[in-house]
Amino acid sequence: xxxxxxxxxxxxxxxxxxxxxxISTDYVFDGTSPPYEVxxxxxxxxxxxxxxxxxxxxxxxxxPEAAILRVPILYGRTEYNGESAINILIDVVLNHSKPxxxxxxxxxxxxxxxxxxxxxxDLSVAKLKEGxxxxxxxxxTGQECITKYQVCEIFGSILNVPIDHLAPQNTVxxxxxxSRPENSHLSVKRLEESNIDTSFVNFAKWxxxxxxxxxx
Numbered sequence: 714x715x716x717x718x719x720x721x722x723x724x725x726x727x728x729x730x731x732x733x734x735x736i737s738t739d740y741v742f743d744g745t746s747p748p749y750e751v752x753x754x755x756x757x758x759x760x761x762x763x764x765x766x767x768x769x770x771x772x773x774x775x776x777p778e779a780a781i782l783r784v785p786i787l788y789g790r791t792e793y794n795g796e797s798a799i800n801i802l803i804d805v806v807l808n809h810s811k812p813x814x815x816x817x818x819x820x821x822x823x824x825x826x827x828x829x830x831x832x833x834x835d836l837s838v839a840k841l842k843e844g845x846x847x848x849x850x851x852x853x854t855g856q857e858c859i860t861k862y863q864v865c866e867i868f869g870s871i872l873n874v875p876i877d878h879l880a881p882q883n884t885v886x887x888x889x890x891x892s893r894p895e896n897s898h899l900s901v902k903r904l905e906e907s908n909i910d911t912s913f914v915n916f917a918k919w920x921x922x923x924x925x926x927x928x929x
Contacts, residue, residue, distance in 0.1 A: 715764035720771035723779055732840055732847075733772070733779040734833055739854070741766045741783065744819075744894020751783075751850040751903050759892040769850075780836060781850045782829075783899060788916075789826035790923065799823050799864060803924065806868045809878050817862035817881035820896040824855040828913045835909045845907065852899035855913040871921045 719735050726733040740762035741755040757763045772779050788799035795801050805813055832853045840847035859867075862881040869876040885895070901911040 715761075715768045716771050719768045720775055723772040723774075723776035726779065727776040732837060733776060734836060735769065735772045735779060735781045736829075737769050737781055737783045738762060738765045739783055739785040739822075739852075739897040739899050740894060741769070742894055742897045744897045747820075747896045747898035748900040749852070749897065750900045751852055758894060778848045780840075780848050782833065782836070783850065783852050784829055785822045785824050785854045785897065785899060787826050787829065788823050788920075802861060802864050803868055803872075805879065806865050806872065806874060806876055809875075812878045812880070814880045814882045815862040815865055816886065817860045817883050818885050818895065819860060819893060820858045820898065821861060821864075822854045822856065822858060822898055823864070823916050824853070825914050825916075825919060828855070829853060832904065832909060832911070836907075839907065839909065847907065851903050851907075851909075852901055853904060853911065854899040854901060855916065857913075857916050858898070859916065867917050867920060868924065871917070871924050 723733055723735070725731075738761070739749070740759070741757050742749050742753070742762075743756040743758050746753070755762075755766050757766055769781050772781065786798050788797050791797055791800050794803050802815075805811075805815065832851075836847050836851070839845040860881075862879070865876050865879055904911050
């Protein structure tokens with residue numbers, strides 16, 4: 714799915730002269746040397762990152778003019794919370810019958826899907842209407858550094874529920890550190906150089922305005 718499908722899509726877009734933006738991930742990096750520029754050497758720690766990187770290479774091999782947009786952990790409006798690794802923490806916060814330990818070490822940069830959609834649109838307009846040379850790798854991310862436990866704290870405050878059933882994991886989980894980068898913060902420098910808007914909504918503010926609507 715992450716390799717052959719985008720490769721096939723790249724082939725079709727190349728044949729039809731259609732612009733393609735392949736969405737990839739910050740998990741192509743190992744999280745040891747942030748912030749990552751678009752030309753930094755990838756080093757994925759787990760299968761998902763490996764397949765997304767392979768997908769990048771597959772697209773480039775058949776359609777060098779394609780664009781690749783790497784993004785981090787995403788949140789936004791969903792049909793159910795499990796669709797997002799951020800939104801799912803709402804369920805963790807609300808399930809007081811299930812104690813849990815939540816990571817409080819790894820840096821995450823939650824990024825709203827509506828901001829990602831805007832960047833995709835702006836890249837498309839820049840190429841198709843303004844004639845700019847939009848191809849290769851770009852990075853987009855929100856800039857608020859936060860741990861998953863801190864996300865739970867924010868959700869608890871917004872939903873006005875205690876989170877005393879949750880405990881922060883304040884030391885590095887060796888098993889998790891092998892599979893997930895500790896800090897894969899992406900640099901948005903190339904987008905800025907292309908005059909693409911890299912602004913982002915405030916995480917807590919967006920959640921306070923939207924979470925109640927989704928969870929009433």
